[in-house]
Amino acid sequence: MNDIKPLHPCFDKESSHKHARVHLPVAPKCNIQCNYCNRKYDCVNESRPGVTSAVLAPFQAVTYLKALHHQLKNISVIGIAGPGDPFATPELTLETLRLVKETFPDKIFCLSSNGLNVAPYVNELAELGVSHVTFTINAIDPAISQIIYPWVRRGKVVYRKLQAAIVLLEQQMKALVLLKEKGITVKVNSIILPGVNDRHIPEVARMVKSLGADVMNCIPVVASAGSGFEKMDEPDATMIFRTRALVKEHIDIMTHCARCWAEAAGLLGQDMESAYGMLQEYAGMVPGNSTDRPYVAVATHEGLLVNQHLGEAGSLSIYRQTHNGFKWIEHRDTPKPGTGDFRWMEMGNLLSDCRALLVSGVGNKPLEIIQNSGIRVIQMTGLIDEGLEAVFENKPLRTVKKPDAFKCGDTCRGNAQGCA
Ligand code: SF4
Numbered sequence: 568m569n570d571i572k573p574l575h576p577c578f579d580k581e582s583s584h585k586h587a588r589v590h591l592p593v594a595p596k597c598n599i600q601c602n603y604c605n606r607k608y609d610c611v612n613e614s615r616p617g618v619t620s621a622v623l624a625p626f627q628a629v630t631y632l633k634a635l636h637h638q639l640k641n642i643s644v645i646g647i648a649g650p651g652d653p654f655a656t657p658e659l660t661l662e663t664l665r666l667v668k669e670t671f672p673d674k675i676f677c678l679s680s681n682g683l684n685v686a687p688y689v690n691e692l693a694e695l696g697v698s699h700v701t702f703t704i705n706a707i708d709p710a711i712s713q714i715i716y717p718w719v720r721r722g723k724v725v726y727r728k729l730q731a732a733i734v735l736l737e738q739q740m741k742a743l744v745l746l747k748e749k750g751i752t753v754k755v756n757s758i759i760l761p762g763v764n765d766r767h768i769p770e771v772a773r774m775v776k777s778l779g780a781d782v783m784n785c786i787p788v789v790a791s792a793g794s795g796f797e798k799m800d801e802p803d804a805t806m807i808f809r810t811r812a813l814v815k816e817h818i819d820i821m822t823h824c825a826r827c828w829a830e831a832a833g834l835l836g837q838d839m840e841s842a843y844g845m846l847q848e849y850a851g852m853v854p855g856n857s858t859d860r861p862y863v864a865v866a867t868h869e870g871l872l873v874n875q876h877l878g879e880a881g882s883l884s885i886y887r888q889t890h891n892g893f894k895w896i897e898h899r900d901t902p903k904p905g906t907g908d909f910r911w912m913e914m915g916n917l918l919s920d921c922r923a924l925l926v927s928g929v930g931n932k933p934l935e936i937i938q939n940s941g942i943r944v945i946q947m948t949g950l951i952d953e954g955l956e957a958v959f960e961n962k963p964l965r966t967v968k969k970p971d972a973f974k975c976g977d978t979c980r981g982n983a984q985g986c987a
């Protein structure tokens with residue numbers, strides 16, 4: 568393992584006794600179905616089956632990490648490995664990485680994915696300093712793959728059986744090559760599925776090595792209860808040994824890696840039990856309470872009323888509370904439309920010092936993304952001062968809009984007229 572960083576406990580056996588890794592469970596959804604997975608639980612590809620995680624919004628994840636860092640001084644790796652796939656909701660994964668990098672620029676960033684939707688984000692991953700990525704590739708023959716994956720979803724299209732297998736494989740290979748072009752270390756996990764792929768995994772090893780993968784991990788299946796393979800026997804020691812020995816003829820193999828969970832925190836095999844309680848606590852954290860967010864952003868035409876929808880606001884007015892009342896600070900230009908969900912992530916960055924955003928309307932998707940940045944979004948009409956009093960002084964808001972009073976986004980398609 569030539570270019571593998573020395574302090575990553577999963578990639579360096581010596582480091583595994585000294586350096587801890589932390590998983591941030593910020594990926595709630597998945598874009599494929601593996602027949603050994605029951606999505607009531609965490610992603611089996613990098614986690615213990617049958618374990619259910621809390622899910623954190625990006626702002627909650629970074630707050631949790633700051634608190635954890637006081638107790639766990641030897642964290643070297645910050646990873647995202649579930650509970651679903653990090654690239655089923657790439658905006659949450661990238662936003663988390665961006666926030667974490669601001670606070671912990673020296674840590675190693677590591678991701679685990681099924682690989683289906685990684686290729687479009689490789690440049691951003693490299694820019695964010697992600698140095699290690701794990702893909703689970705269980706087969707390179709679509710005829711075998713289709714037994715493992717009943718469907719995969721790309722965008723709004725669902726592919727099934729053989730087509731699903733072909734699409735998944737194409738995207739995995741493409742992403743692997745792109746990641747290696749960026750110098751990112753790539754580990755490939757293969758789940759040993761007796762009678763399905765156990766004799767095929769060495770072929771996977773040969774192929775991924777030829778594309779530049781650095782190391783492989785062959786993991787015996789423990790299918791989740793309720794999954795398609797729930798009755799599948801676990802591979803015996805002979806099968807595991809044989810598979811690993813044949814794989815080793817093609818590529819370095821990882822042997823010390825223990826199954827972890829999407830919210831693992833600590834040394835490999837010695838997770839910090841109190842982290843689970845902390846996660847539950849931070850998962851309940853409300854946006855906009857942070858004292859390091861002194862401002863409130865307002866969508867207004869003239870500076871008196873809250874009367875703009877977010878999608879039509881070319882700029883936002885920023886206010887703060889002073890001893891002499893509320894004070895206008897500045898106008899901030901909003902990100903231009905045309906970049907899909909990234910527009911709203913940029914908006915979250917733009918307002919990273921704001922505890923709330925007052926708007927007359929906002930679509931569901933931007934609402935979700937901006938709230939995930941830690942900003943309380945209030946849809947209201949009426950005087951700006953009334954909204955500011957609600958945020959800064961917890962006063963009741965008479966002009967708060969009913970959630971369905973304006974179906975923002977129904978007719979808008981990112982043309983500066985709305986939020987979709
Ligand atoms: Fe489950 Fe992970 Fe497979 Fe998604 S990628 S179906 S979460 S095992």
Ligand code: SF4
Nearest residue numbers: 577588646648677679
């Ligand atoms: Fe990275 Fe996987 Fe190790 Fe987590 S378990 S730190 S995702 S290699």
